[in-house]
Amino acid sequence: MRLRERDLVTVYLKRWQEIEDDEGNSIKGYSNEAIELKMNVQSAGGQIAATLYGSELPYVKACKYQGEVVIQEKDGICLYTKLLIQPLTLEDFNCLVHSLVGNDDSINPLMNKKIISPNLKPDYEVISIQPYSTHLNITLKRI
Structure with missing residues (x-):
């Protein structure tokens, strides 16, 4: 399955990272660099999604991604903010x-x-990834 070019939206991926500082404290947050991705982003819907997310369903997005960048759970997605490249x-x-x-x-x-500044937090967080042979189904939830 190939994703249609006209349905793809440019989003920016910010990786989740845990860093230790000089004193050994764990600092959790998103990286400063943003990776540009093209995804098909839709609002989540259906009976199963309504059962899973309930009143939070308006804040959940269903995405399809086809590309080389590895996406992991807890990574952040900047959907409504754009970079000035x-x-x-x-x-x-x-x-x-x-x-x-x-x-x-x-x-x-x-x-x-x-x-989008390096300190700006993403709009959405990756909560689930379902791999298929040619693409990934990714579920995003508003942070």
């Missing part, structure tokens, strides 16, 4: 400055772009 152009920077200062009454073209 290219540096800002001078026009975009000026527009951003004017919108922050409030001197510009025009519509800001950067309003739909969201910047």
Whole structure:
């Protein structure tokens, strides 16, 4: 089975990690780097999902992923935030400055772009992975 290109959404994977500091304390959290993935993301539905998740069903997504990146449970997915991979152009920077200062009454073209910082936590967490021969069925839950 191949996933349709038009149904794929760009999401960003942030790995779950546990690190020990100098004093031996365990620090748990998400990595600072984000890995770009293409997934088919849908709202979870059906009688079984309603039985499993109950009132939390609106916060659960069902995804299909086909690719080389290894995804594990507890990894974070940034679904509604996007990375600015290219540096800002001078026009975009000026527009951003004017919108922050409030001197510009025009519509800001950067309003739909969201910047994800390394410290920003993901929107969703991977709670289950079902491997198939050609793809993975991944269930995400809102954090």
